Amino acid sequence: MDKGLSLYQKGLKLSLVSVVTSMLLSGCDSSSHLTNEQKLDKQLQDKIEVFNLTGDPSKNRNLPTIEEPLSQLGMKLFFSKALSGEMDVACVTCHHPVLGGGDNLSLPIGVDAEFSDLLGDGRHHSSSGDHYDGGPTVPRNAPTTFNIGMWDKVLFHDGRVESLGGTPGQNGNDGQGIRTPDSSFGTADENAGENLTIAQSRFPVTSPEEMKNFGAMDGTTNSEIRAYLQQRLGSYGTPPGLSLFTNTWLEEFQSAFEQPTATAEELITFENITKAIGTYENSQVFINNDWKEYIEGKKDALSESEKRGAILFFSSKEEKGANCVSCHSGDFFTDEDFHNIGMIQMGRGKGDGEKGNNDFGRYRETSDENDRFAFRTPSLLNVEVTGPWGHAGAYTTLEAVVRHHLNPQIALDNYDWSQIDPNIQAVDMVTNTQMAIDKLNSDRTASRDVIEIIDLSDEEIDDLVAFLKTLTDPCVLERECLSDWIPDASDSNPDAMRLNAVDNNGDYL
Ligand code: HEC
Ligand code: HEC
Structure with missing residues (x-):
């Protein structure tokens, strides 16, 4: 039959077929949806390939889990107010898992809050606090600690904790050193510790607005502040400053570091304190989406x-x-x-x-x-x-x-x-x-x-x-899922200084 058709007729037939096909594909409701969606998928697939995306920033990284003993010790330290000068602030004050790893505030209030354990909305600087003006005391927004172990080059909004190698996948642990505010720009801080997260955790305790306060330790150097705090936690040294009422930190450190007979002087060092805190923070991996x-x-x-x-x-x-x-x-x-x-x-x-x-x-x-x-x-x-x-x-x-x-x-x-x-x-x-x-x-x-x-x-x-x-x-939307990163009544409270965060309504976070 086709034999006798002219080219023109063939073309007509072909185009009729294609009109019918495209009507089938796009003319009716549900199938038109499909086409558009497929078009989007194709475009997006191209982008994923061009930018070489895998969806998994944790790939080839060696990150700790929250179950590890060192993470558990770090969690207790992260929640302890004993690391602040006047024992009213903990790391968690500004980095609570339920508040997205931050504090839900534009700008934080660290020391001298009206109610030290109230986080988020309703947290105010006490009118008796130093430099009171009614507003927040810390000049920058608190970034999240979630996925902090994925950073390879710089921490802080201005990058003042910085890996000199910046090797991908290493979190600054590439043997080339880490620059911190304790060393000059471009040079390694010998005491920074093994990765960026640990290096960063040496600094909040030295900030008057965040943790140190303006009183007792004024005029002291960063290393003096750290020495004072390690002695406070370890109940050793002269003068140990405020000794803690309850103190079972030594047992906690002995078991987390698996050194059952080591002394407080040997184990409760600022180096080990920050190692534990950094390990806890690096276990906050929330990348499933x-x-x-x-x-x-x-x-x-x-x-x-x-x-x-x-x-x-x-x-x-x-x-x-x-x-x-x-x-x-x-x-x-x-x-x-x-x-x-x-x-x-x-x-x-x-x-x-x-x-x-x-x-x-x-x-x-x-x-x-x-x-x-x-x-x-x-x-x-x-x-x-x-x-x-x-x-x-x-x-x-x-x-x-x-x-x-x-x-x-x-x-x-x-x-x-x-x-x-x-x-x-x-x-x-x-x-x-x-x-x-x-x-x-x-x-x-x-x-x-x-x-x-x-x-x-x-x-x-x-x-x-x-x-x-x-x-x-x-996970970050569910209190239940986040509970692994928040100590509860079944976890020991080594210094009775745990910050049990409440919100503006008095409900526990
Ligand atoms: C009073 C609030 C406050 C407290 C307390 C506090 N932080 Fe922060 N934190 C901040 C702010 C603000 C920044 C950003 C500062 C900047 O970039 O200049 C920050 C930055 C960080 C960062 C870097 C985040 C990033 O993405 O670069 C980490 C990690 C961190 N804090 C951990 C801690 C740890 C550990 C402690 C306890 C030892 C702590 N913080 C105590 C407010 C606080
Ligand atoms: C030229 C670089 C650049 C481009 C392009 C860019 N951003 Fe940003 N983005 C930044 C920087 C830098 C900040 C932080 C700025 C600051 O806080 O001063 C930021 C902040 C943000 C924040 C706030 C995050 C936080 O934790 O505070 C969001 C959300 C964001 N960007 C989304 C986007 C989106 C969506 C686009 C595309 C429309 C985009 N950005 C394009 C550099 C960029």
Whole structure:
């Protein structure tokens, strides 16, 4: 039959077939959905390949579990107020697992709170505390301790704890040394300890606002403060300062370090204290999420909106994307580098600028003009629970902090003041933030590589936020799941100084 058909007729027949086929594929309701979804999956698969993503930032890392004896000891230390000068603050004051590994505040209050065990909303500085002004006392937002063992280069918003090797997968434990505030820029601190997490944990106790307080130990050096605290915990030395009422730390250290006959002087050293704390922190691995499942092949782990958001995230401006990946790169969603994105500056500041209430970020460490107002790119894993966001906690919704990136000037001009605690010191917020944006604009004019201005529709912003929420490990949303990282009544309380956190309603966290 076909034999006699002209080419024209054949073409017609073919095109009829294709019209019918495409009607079948796209004409009817449910199958059109499928096509769109498949298109998104294809685009996203390309991105996953281009950026070499596996969904698993813990791959090839040697991270401890919470069950290990050293993690257990570290947990008790992390929750003990005995490590603060006047025994009213513990690490957990600002890094509670139930509060996303942070404190749920824009800016923290460490020492001299009205109620030391009240965390989050309702935590205020006591009017009898040093330097009282009604607002928060610590100048930067407390980052999460979740997944802290995945950092390889820098800790802190300005990277002042820094691996000199920066070898991927090593958390600074690559034999090349770690620079800390105790050593000068670019040189290793001999006492830093084996990884970045341990190195960092040597510092909160030396900060007057965070843990040390302004009283008894004023004028002492960092190493004197640490010596004092190890003696307090170990009940040895002269003078041991405040000895603890109950003290079974020696038994705890003997069993965790498996040295049953070692003495307090041998075992309860600041080195071992921070080793245990760092091990506990590094056991906080929360990397299971819908995005990972998607990469591993479960195509329905993400909704269409989340897929569209992911595509925006990983696409360049030329591809009509938001190019978030240019900084939030890799499976840990950070380049571990520093960028000025004109982030809102508020609070007491770091002593920078004319009035001392500005924060020059990375410049404070490098004195390099290019680093002025640059801050470290945060990881975005579990970002849904780590707010408020920004180095000064100026944004209390994910949508607002995402919008800020797209156009910092518009974000500053339209900043919604109702989102923050009115006690936060913000008289110079506009001037200080404008300085950062002006620097950003002049860098852009000079064609330096800076964050681009990007136009997105409201729907696209919703999609991006939906994608960010796929990075949440369900465990961090459940008290029950987090309970392994929080001591309870069945765990020993070696100094009776445990911080049992309560919220504003008096309920235990
Ligand atoms: C009063 C609140 C407060 C207390 C108490 C506190 N921290 Fe922090 N922590 C912060 C703030 C704020 C930062 C960020 C400071 C900066 O970047 O300049 C931070 C940073 C960190 C970081 C680096 C996070 C990152 O992503 O770079 C770790 C880890 C950490 N703290 C662990 C601890 C440990 C361990 C203790 C106890 C020894 C402790 N903190 C006590 C507020 C606190
Ligand atoms: C030029 C680099 C760069 C690009 C591009 C970028 N970010 Fe960021 N992002 C940062 C830096 C740096 C910070 C922290 C700034 C600060 O606190 O001063 C940040 C902060 C954030 C935060 C707050 C996290 C926290 O813990 O406080 C979120 C959420 C975020 N970025 C999402 C995005 C999204 C979504 C995109 C794409 C629209 C994006 N970022 C593009 C560098 C970048």
